[in-house]
Amino acid sequence: MRILSGLLLAAFSFPASAQLSVTTFGKTDAAACYDNARNDFSIDVGPCDIALKDSSLSLSDMNKTLVNRGIILNRNGQPGDALNDFNEALMADSALAEAYLNRGNSYFLMSQYDAALADYEKALSLDVRKPWAAWYNIGLVHEAKKDTVKAREAYAMALEVNPDFSLAQAKLASSE
Numbered sequence: 001m002r003i004l005s006g007l008l009l010a011a012f013s014f015p016a017s018a019q020l021s022v023t024t025f026g027k028t029d030a031a032a033c034y035d036n037a038r039n040d041f042s043i044d045v046g047p048c049d050i051a052l053k054d055s056s057l058s059l060s061d062m063n064k065t066l067v068n069r070g071i072i073l074n075r076n077g078q079p080g081d082a083l084n085d086f087n088e089a090l091m092a093d094s095a096l097a098e099a100y101l102n103r104g105n106s107y108f109l110m111s112q113y114d115a116a117l118a119d120y121e122k123a124l125s126l127d128v129r130k131p132w133a134a135w136y137n138i139g140l141v142h143e144a145k146k147d148t149v150k151a152r153e154a155y156a157m158a159l160e161v162n163p164d165f166s167l168a169q170a171k172l173a174s175s176e
Helices: 029-038 046-052 059-075 079-092 097-109 113-125 131-144 148-161 166-174
Strands: 003-007 018-022
Touching: 029 046, 029 059, 046 059, 059 079, 059 097, 079 097, 097 113, 097 131, 113 131, 131 148, 131 166, 148 166
Parallel strands: none
Antiparallel strands: 003 018
């Protein structure tokens, strides 16, 4: 399974959270949904909706499509609906690290910082493919909770895992 990262659009009054879309292959609506999820500017859930109605979609691709639609719903300012998609995917596959990371983003958008933090940590415990995204998001949670020391520590962890991660570099530079 190939995972690509993108950024949640800054359509809200806080910094962007890192997200991870989940790949589906082929010329299907599920693949189009994935393309929309990894495109930071796409707000179209149409292909996702169509794919989820496809009875021939494998359980794995259905879960991935739910995660990808949830990413787009978060981007559209619908974290409650996104939360439903992530929960459904996790009911079917409780080891889907990317679902935890992105569900954490829903909680973050709803200012439920403790729940967001728990999901980001769960994603890390499940060896999320891009752990620097989880560490960055943990930093955002601590920043939102006004704990600058823990925020800086989390951003530093993101850079320890991925020294080229520019969002964490910028956060650390701006807090000096």
